[in-house]
Amino acid sequence: xxxxxxxxxxxxxxxxxxxxxxxxxxxxxxxxxxxxxxxxxxxxxxxxxxxxxxxxxxxxxxxxxxxxxxxxxxxxxxxxxxxxxxxxxxxxxxxxxxxxxxxxxxxxxxxxxxxxxxxxxxxxxxxxxxxxxxxxxxxxxxxxxxxxxxxxxxxxxxxxxxxxxxxxxxxxxxxxxxxxxxxxxxxxxxxxxxxxxxxxxxxxxxxxxxxxxxxxxxxxxxxxxxxxxxxxxxxxxxxxxxxxxxxxxxxxxxxxxxxxxxxxxxxxxxxxxxxxxxxxxxxxxxxxxxxxxxxxxx
Amino acid sequence: xxxxxxxxxxxxxxxxxxxxxxxxxxxxxxxxxxxxxxxxxxxxxxxxxxxxxxxxxxxxxxxxxxxxxxxxxxxxxxxxxxxxxxxxxxxxxxxxxxxxxxxxxxxxxxxxxxxxxxxxxxxxxxxxxxxxxxxxxxxxxxxxxxxxxxxxxxxxxxxxxxxxxxxxxxxxxxxxxxxxxxxxxxxxxxxxxxxxxxxxxxxxxxxxxxxxxxxxxxxxxxxxxxxx
Amino acid sequence: xxxxxxxxxxxxxxxxxxxxxxxxxxxxxxxxxxxxxxxxxxxxxxxxxxxxxxxxxxxxxxxxxxxxxxxxxxxxxxxxxxxxxxxxxxxxxxxxxxxxxxxxxxxxxxxxxxxxxxxxxxxxxxxxxxxxxxxxxxxxxxxxxxxxxxxxxxxxxxxxxxxxxxxxxxxxxxxxxxxxxxxxxxxxxxxxxxxxxxxxxxxxxxxxxxxxxxxxxxxxxxxxxxxxxxxxxxxxxxxxxxxxxxxx
Numbered sequence: 001x002x003x004x005x006x007x008x009x010x011x012x013x014x015x016x017x018x019x020x021x022x023x024x025x026x027x028x029x030x031x032x033x034x035x036x037x038x039x040x041x042x043x044x045x046x047x048x049x050x051x052x053x054x055x056x057x058x059x060x061x062x063x064x065x066x067x068x069x070x071x072x073x074x075x076x077x078x079x080x081x082x083x084x085x086x087x088x089x090x091x092x093x094x095x096x097x098x099x100x101x102x103x104x105x106x107x108x109x110x111x112x113x114x115x116x117x118x119x120x121x122x123x124x125x126x127x128x129x130x131x132x133x134x135x136x137x138x139x140x141x142x143x144x145x146x147x148x149x150x151x152x153x154x155x156x157x158x159x160x161x162x163x164x165x166x167x168x169x170x171x172x173x174x175x176x177x178x179x180x181x182x183x184x185x186x187x188x189x190x191x192x193x194x195x196x197x198x199x200x201x202x203x204x205x206x207x208x209x210x211x212x213x214x215x216x217x218x219x220x221x222x223x224x225x226x227x228x229x230x231x232x233x234x235x236x237x238x239x240x241x242x243x244x245x246x247x248x249x250x251x252x253x254x255x256x257x258x259x260x261x262x263x264x265x266x267x268x269x270x271x272x273x274x275x276x277x278x279x280x281x282x283x284x285x286x287x288x289x290x291x292x293x294x295x296x297x298x
Numbered sequence: 299x300x301x302x303x304x305x306x307x308x309x310x311x312x313x314x315x316x317x318x319x320x321x322x323x324x325x326x327x328x329x330x331x332x333x334x335x336x337x338x339x340x341x342x343x344x345x346x347x348x349x350x351x352x353x354x355x356x357x358x359x360x361x362x363x364x365x366x367x368x369x370x371x372x373x374x375x376x377x378x379x380x381x382x383x384x385x386x387x388x389x390x391x392x393x394x395x396x397x398x399x400x401x402x403x404x405x406x407x408x409x410x411x412x413x414x415x416x417x418x419x420x421x422x423x424x425x426x427x428x429x430x431x432x433x434x435x436x437x438x439x440x441x442x443x444x445x446x447x448x449x450x451x452x453x454x455x456x457x458x459x460x461x462x463x464x465x466x467x468x469x470x471x472x473x474x475x476x477x478x479x480x481x482x483x484x485x486x487x488x489x490x491x492x493x494x495x496x497x498x499x500x501x502x503x504x505x506x507x508x509x510x511x512x513x514x515x516x517x518x519x520x521x522x523x524x525x526x
Numbered sequence: 527x528x529x530x531x532x533x534x535x536x537x538x539x540x541x542x543x544x545x546x547x548x549x550x551x552x553x554x555x556x557x558x559x560x561x562x563x564x565x566x567x568x569x570x571x572x573x574x575x576x577x578x579x580x581x582x583x584x585x586x587x588x589x590x591x592x593x594x595x596x597x598x599x600x601x602x603x604x605x606x607x608x609x610x611x612x613x614x615x616x617x618x619x620x621x622x623x624x625x626x627x628x629x630x631x632x633x634x635x636x637x638x639x640x641x642x643x644x645x646x647x648x649x650x651x652x653x654x655x656x657x658x659x660x661x662x663x664x665x666x667x668x669x670x671x672x673x674x675x676x677x678x679x680x681x682x683x684x685x686x687x688x689x690x691x692x693x694x695x696x697x698x699x700x701x702x703x704x705x706x707x708x709x710x711x712x713x714x715x716x717x718x719x720x721x722x723x724x725x726x727x728x729x730x731x732x733x734x735x736x737x738x739x740x741x742x743x744x745x746x747x748x749x750x751x752x753x754x755x756x757x758x759x760x761x762x763x764x765x766x767x768x769x770x771x772x773x774x
Contacts, residue, residue, distance in 0.1 A: 134505050135498060136462040139476055143494050146483060234359040241469060248362065265370040273358045273366065280357065425621035425680075428582050429635040429687065430610040439634065443625050521624050523669015 073263040077271060080254040088247030089275050092236040095168055095246065100229050103172035107179025114184040117205065125180065132177035137170075137235050144170035145242050167239040175232055182224050186217035223291040230280045230287075237272070247272050304482050304489060311478030312500055318395060318464045318474055319504070323457055325400035330407025330453075334445075335437065337412050348408065355405035360398075361466045367398040368470040395467035403460040410456060414449035415441055447519050454512045458505050465501075475500060532559040535595055535691060535722055536581060542589035543576055550576045552746035553590070558691070563717045564724045565733040568743035569769060574726045577743070578693050581724065582615050595690050611640065614684030615693040618700050620676040622668040628655065628679045629664040632686045640687065647686070654682040658712050674705025678712050685716075692716065694725040730773055734758055742766050 113125030132140065144166050152159050190213050198208040240248035251272055255264045336348050355363065372394060389397070418441050426436040465476045479497050483490050536558040543551040550573045558564050566574045579585045580592060583599055583606050592599040595612045622631050632651040636642045655664055658678040668676050677697055684692060694713065698706045710732050717723055717736050727733055733740055734754045741751040742763075750763045761767050 131498075131502070134458070134462075135501055136465040136476070138465040138468060139497055139501060142476065142480060142483075143498075146490055146494070235361075237359045237361045238466065238469075248365065262373045265373065266366075269362060269366040269370050272362055276359055276362070277357050419619075419621075421617060421619050421621050422623070424584055425615075425617060426623070427606075428584060428610055428613075428615040429683070430607045430639040431635070432607065435638055439638065440623055444623075447625070519625075521669055522667040523624075523671075 073258075073261065073267050076254075076258045076264060077267045080251075080258075080268075081271070084247055084250055084254065084271065085275070087245070088250040089272075089279075091164070091244075091246045092233065092239075093279070095164060095171065095236050095239060095244070096229065096233040098168040099171035099175055099232055101172075102168065103175025103232075104179050104225070106172065106176040108183055110176060110180035111183025111187075112209075114180060115187050129177045129180045129184075132173045133181065135174070137174050138238055138241070140173050141167060141170035141238055141242060144173070163242055164239070164244045167236075167242055167244050170242075171232060171235060171239075175228060178228050179225065182221050182228075186221045187213055189220070190216050219290075219294045223287050223294065226283060226287040226290070230283055233280060234276060247275065304486065304493075307478040307482060308475070308493075308496065311473060311475035314392075314473050314478075315464055315475040315500075315504070318392070318399070318467060318472065319461045319508075321396045322399045322403060322460055322464065325396065326403035326407050326457075326460060327453075329400060329404030330411050331442075333404065333408030334411035334415060337408065338415065338437075351401075352405045352408055355402050356409075360402045360463055361469055363402055364395065364398045364466055364469055368394040391467075391470045392472050395464075395470060395472045399460065399463060399467070402463065403456060406456045406459075407453065410449050410452045411445060413452070414445035414447075417448045418444045447516075447521070450512065450516045450519070454509065454516075457512070458508060461504055461508060462501070532561055534558065535560045536724065537593045538577075538581070538590070539592075540590040541577070541580060541587050541592060543573075543580060543585060543587050550746055551580070551587070554743070554746070554748055555590075556741055556748065556751070558722060558724060560690075560722055561720045562722055562738045563736055564739050564741065565737040566724070566726045566741045566743060567728070567730070567733060567769075568749075572743045573746045574743050575695055578615075578695050578724060578726050581691075582613050582693060583609055584615075607639070611687055612690045613693060614687055614689035614691070616677070616680050616684055616695065616697050618696040620668070620673070620680045620700075622676055622680055622683070624668050627665050627667055628660070628671065628682075631668070631679060632683045635683070636686050651682070651686060654685055655679075657685075657715070658682045659708070672705055673701045674708045677701065677705075677709045681709075681712055681716075691722045691724065694723065694727070696726050696728065698727065698729055728773075730758075730770075742769065744769070 110125050110129055113121050114129060116122045116125065145163070148161060148166050148169070150161055152161060187209075194212060194216070195208060198212045203212065236246060237248045239246050240252075243249070251268045255261075255268055258264055333348050333351070336344050339345055368391060372389070422440060422444070423436060426440045431439070464474060467474055468477045468480070471477065475497060479493050482493050534557050536556075538554060538556050541551050541554045542549070554573070554577055556564070566577065568574050576585055580587050580599070581594060583604065587600065590600075594609060597604070597609050597612070599609070622628075623634070626634065629648065629651050632654060633644065633647040636647040636650070637644050652661075652664065655661055658681055660675060660678055660682070663671060663675060663679075668679070671679065681692075681697075697713070698709055701709060706729070710729065713723065713725070714732075714736050725733070725737070737754050739751060740754055740757045742749050742757070742761075742765075744765050750757070750761060750766045757766075758770065761770055
């Protein structure tokens with residue numbers, strides 16, 4: 001099980017290969033399962049509008065029976081839109097940014113740990129990486145929610161830990177593990193000849209790593225890193241299960257304050273779906289662009 | 299370690315997770331194969347439809363998809379009354395979870411299989427054609443058996459992701475493992491840490507079993523003379 | 527071995543073929559009689575592979591006529607399956623199905639396309655394996671065979687359909703020099719049994735030895751043709767001379 005995980009590195013821009021002569025090299029639009037960015041960037045720009053289409057046509061399709069018509073539902077949505085956007089979606093973005101920051105920082109350390117010369121550090125880093133890569137995100141979120149105290153005392157000062165901080169930590173864990181794999185994979189993708197050449201020039205291991213190897217793979221880590229950012233952003237609605245007041249939580253509250261008419265559900269959820277699309281699309285375009293630019297073979 | 303109530307909950311949760319994973323795996327693979335075959339269609343409308351499907355499901359958060367399916371679409375499904383009083387929708391929350399998650403993973407599977415089919419060399423296809431095979435025979439006996447072998451590693455990744463994503467069915471109160479565990483956490487705070495550990499272990503085990511069976515499948519499909 | 531009175535089995539008349547802007551065939555005509563062995567030679571990019579692929583309708587033509595075994599290939603309602611039962615083709619890259627054993631590769635088409643009885647096809651497959659001198663390798667997978675062996679299985683696979691014409695598209699080009707011979711011997715056996723063969727090849731010695739007629743193509747047209755003796759010794763066209771001087 002371990003070997004499978006360590007050999008397949010989501011996000012690493014390495015084409016699968018095959019030794020079947022009848023088969024062309026397998027180049028899925030990147031590691032297929034996770035490459036949201038590559039796929040997203042392939043979409044024509046009008047897709048976002050298509051996603052919003054259900055909202056547009058909904059009023060006309062509404063059943064005439066109820067007192068509360070689809071038109072009312074839309075009026076409600078439009079009323080709530082600025083609030084959902086500013087207090088809801090913006091918060092999703094903030095959570096994703098913080099989680100990415102922490103996850104990247106820890107992930108780089110862990111990734112370097114995975115290629116450490118010290119066996120115990122290497123094995124420990126590998127274990128942590130696999131553990132968090134293979135656990136469901138939601139489980140990690142719940143564990144963080146429960147395991148972390150809601151307040152900590154430092155030098156007699158009580159600091160409250162709000163739920164959203166826990167969500168950030170919970171989301172940063174799988175990101176950390178995946179960034180760790182990206183770092184490891186990128187370093188391993190540099191041909192060993194580079195190491196040997198540097199060694200023969202009497203560089204130390206640290207020097208080789210920081211001066212020769214990492215600068216080479218830095219650019220290659222950017223596209224998969226951005227891809228994981230997109231995946232992370234799409235995982236932020238899970239925070240609503242922890243009671244964090246992000247877009248889904250607020251959408252629900254908004255619907256409740258509009259007396260929970262079932263007609264509200266489609267417009268409100270479509271709005272959320274559309275927002276995610278509009279946010280992730282430009283990121284995906286840039287990711288694809290960078291990927292193409294950096295896919296220079298050594 | 300556990301009281302009978304807790305044990306029952308955990309076991310039924312594990313069972314529900316397994317059922318959920320099982321049906322979603324099967325359904326998503328079927329969707330993937332059908333979708334990939336349809337993408338090779340000459341009809342632009344069919345291709346556009348498949349593309350639209352992939353676009354929608356791959357691009358939006360699976361959790362919001364679940365909510366959308368269950369809450370927004372769920373209100374339009376017909377109901378029936380077993381006892382004349384209760385109105386029970388014909389698709390339960392478990393049903394919606396299976397549908398939603400299958401479509402989510404299926405969207406990725408279509409792309410995986412399509413890439414696998416494209417990886418089969420045109421010349422192999424031509425060889426089949428020049429032996430007189432029809433388009434379906436070529437797909438069924440030559441293209442697909444080769445494509446599946448190329449696709450397996452990616453498929454493996456996606457299916458693992460699917461098993462992990464079943465936890466999100468928590469959001470619509472499907473009593474799977476995570477849901478049951480959380481109720482235990484709430485009812486018996488003292489059982490928090492052991493339950494956490496258990497949940498961790500169970501998911502790692504589930505993923506492990508899946509990976510091992512996929513690997514052995516991969517081995518069985520391995521063509522002598524190619525690969526190690 | 528000229529078969530003067532035999533019926534014409536493949537007739538190509540003024541065939542034109544382009545890929546987009548690139549015109550690959552600019553009016554090619556040739557006739558093949560039953561039992562004849564034809565070699566098409568020429569520099570790469572001269573259109574010889576395209577020509578042979580047109581005979582099997584793997585490529586469509588834009589102008590001219592091709593008639594194979596009485597089947598008109600320009601007919602819009604062309605029954606490709608019927609054509610391909612008559613015409614066997616062997617490729618440069620063998621193109622065996624790697625997930626099937628040698629035997630399965632051979633019996634697939636007869637059982638699935640011709641709907642023949644499996645036991646009978648298997649018996650015939652064993653005979654064919656013997657014919658291509660690969661007895662004992664029936665249950666090997668293509669990946670376990672050498673290039674030359676794979677190519678001979680590919681030949682057996684095509685023969686299993688009992689075609690009237692066999693097309694060979696540079697079948698030795700991808701092989702190691704030492705295995706080229708075993709494939710050529712197989713083809714020579716076939717030719718001597720009277721199978722109609724059309725070969726695109728770079729093996730000049732083989733062409734001289736086996737062919738009844740040699741066509742030289744360059745830049746999408748047939749520059750010169752004739753029986754091997756005349757062709758190799760008394761080529762008239764300067765392009766042919768230049769080509770031969772480079773090769774021989």
